[in-house]
Amino acid sequence: MSTRRALVTGGAGFLGSHLCDALLGEGYRVLAADNLLTGRLENVAHLRNDSRFEFTEKDVCHPADWGEVDYVFHFASPASPVDYAKHGIATLRVGSYGTFEALETARRCGAKFMMASTSECYGDPLVHPQPESYWGHVNPVGPRSVYDEAKRFSEAVTMAYRRYHNLDTRIVRIFNTYGPRMQVHDGRVIPNFMWQALRGEALTVYGDGSQTRSFCYVSDEVDGILRLAKSDEHEPVNVGNPSEFTILECARKVIAVTGSRSQIKFETLPPDDPKQRRPDISRARRVLGWEPKVDLESGLVLSLEYFRNAVPIQEISS
Ligand SMILES: NC(=O)c1ccc[n+]([C@@H]2O[C@H](COP(=O)([O-])OP(=O)(O)OC[C@H]3O[C@@H](n4cnc5c(N)ncnc54)[C@H](O)[C@@H]3O)[C@@H](O)[C@H]2O)c1
Numbered sequence: 001m002s003t004r005r006a007l008v009t010g011g012a013g014f015l016g017s018h019l020c021d022a023l024l025g026e027g028y029r030v031l032a033a034d035n036l037l038t039g040r041l042e043n044v045a046h047l048r049n050d051s052r053f054e055f056t057e058k059d060v061c062h063p064a065d066w067g068e069v070d071y072v073f074h075f076a077s078p079a080s081p082v083d084y085a086k087h088g089i090a091t092l093r094v095g096s097y098g099t100f101e102a103l104e105t106a107r108r109c110g111a112k113f114m115m116a117s118t119s120e121c122y123g124d125p126l127v128h129p130q131p132e133s134y135w136g137h138v139n140p141v142g143p144r145s146v147y148d149e150a151k152r153f154s155e156a157v158t159m160a161y162r163r164y165h166n167l168d169t170r171i172v173r174i175f176n177t178y179g180p181r182m183q184v185h186d187g188r189v190i191p192n193f194m195w196q197a198l199r200g201e202a203l204t205v206y207g208d209g210s211q212t213r214s215f216c217y218v219s220d221e222v223d224g225i226l227r228l229a230k231s232d233e234h235e236p237v238n239v240g241n242p243s244e245f246t247i248l249e250c251a252r253k254v255i256a257v258t259g260s261r262s263q264i265k266f267e268t269l270p271p272d273d274p275k276q277r278r279p280d281i282s283r284a285r286r287v288l289g290w291e292p293k294v295d296l297e298s299g300l301v302l303s304l305e306y307f308r309n310a311v312p313i314q315e316i317s318s
Contacts (some may be wrong), residue, residue: 004027005070006028006030006069006072007066007072007073007102009034010033011032012039013038013043014039014179014218015177015218016043016075016076018179018181018218022222031054032044032054032055034056034076035058036057060098061101070112071111071113077091077094078090078091078094081144081188082185082186082188091147094150095147095150096154099154113161113169116172117154118175119175120147121136121148121151121236123137124138128276131238131282132235132236162234170234172225172236172239175239177216178303179299180218190250194300195307199311200260203262205251205265206266207266207268208248209251211274211275213244214245215241215243216239216241217302223290224239227284227289231287235283240281240292241294242281243292244278251264253296254300257300
């Protein structure tokens with residue numbers, strides 16, 4: 001059995017659970033720690049009989065003895081706008097106390113550390129696409145600040161542990177990622193559209209739908225994360241798909257892939273909703289040799305079966 005052991009905080013979440021799979025595939029033993037605030041045990045149910053996998057239900061904001069680990073992946077945090085609006089304080093706590101605790105674990109064990117950061121660090125950016133050198137355009141007191149500032153703070157603490165404690169750290173700035181195991185009600189664009197299209201409801205587009213997003217399929221994202229984990233890059237690295245779509249185009253693609261007869265309805269744009277988001281992935285290409293492979297249409301097709309099972313089929317209108 002492998003002696004390498006990884007701690008994945010947020011391991012029962014969407015991305016964390018895919019990361020657990022990938023780390024087991026790399027020969028790690030994996031301990032997933034999650035308080036199930038926004039994650040689900042079903043996401044790791046398939047690993048129940050794998051002796052190399054352990055799950056523990058814990059809030060990672062509190063000190064804990066996880067035993068010896070070689071790598072800490074700090075992925076715990078509400079991530080969807082619906083979740084962090086609902087759990088604002090918990091989001092700030094896991095991005096501050098939780099990050100300190102995860103870093104302290106890595107320091108105690110002499111382990112490597114990776115922090116899951118986000119494109120939200122750039123706020124509503126004034127530079128397009130966003131390179132890592134852009135410092136962002138962030139509202140520190142708006143409704144999204146509980147997430148954006150928690151992540152910016154987490155990045156700052158991570159860099160401080162590197163500078164002051166010589167910890168071997170990495171920061172991945174994840175851009176919109178989608179795929180199986182996402183919660184259908186988490187308010188993110190693709191689950192929202194899938195849910196509505198599969199139920200035959202009108203797809204809700206905020207504003208006129210001209211705001212753009214880029215969507216990365218989960219297998220590409222996890223590939224980028226693993227490459228970063230193995231690299232010696234300590235500066236933040238954007239990992240996301242640079243193909244940009246308007247929200248309206250995305251809605252139409254979901255309708256086409258699901259074969260739904262849903263219409264599109266328009267609602268008022270929420271405050272601080274970024275108008276454009278697209279990663280500059282030059283650094284990931286250069287230092288990781290990484291490039292996303294799955295285009296939006298293929299990713300939607302790959303996700304369809306999961307969403308079909310997750311959405312009550314009987315409610316699909318004929
Ligand atoms: N999915 C994306 O598109 C995306 C984009 C940018 C950044 N990220 C980052 O990636 C990470 C994972 O996101 P996700 O999409 O899988 O979200 P998710 O909500 O599915 O997963 C987050 C997990 O963290 C757990 N968690 C939250 N607070 C905790 C605490 N105090 N203690 C223990 N567990 C806790 C939740 O229960 C959940 O299982 C997050 O840090 C998020 O900020 C994700």
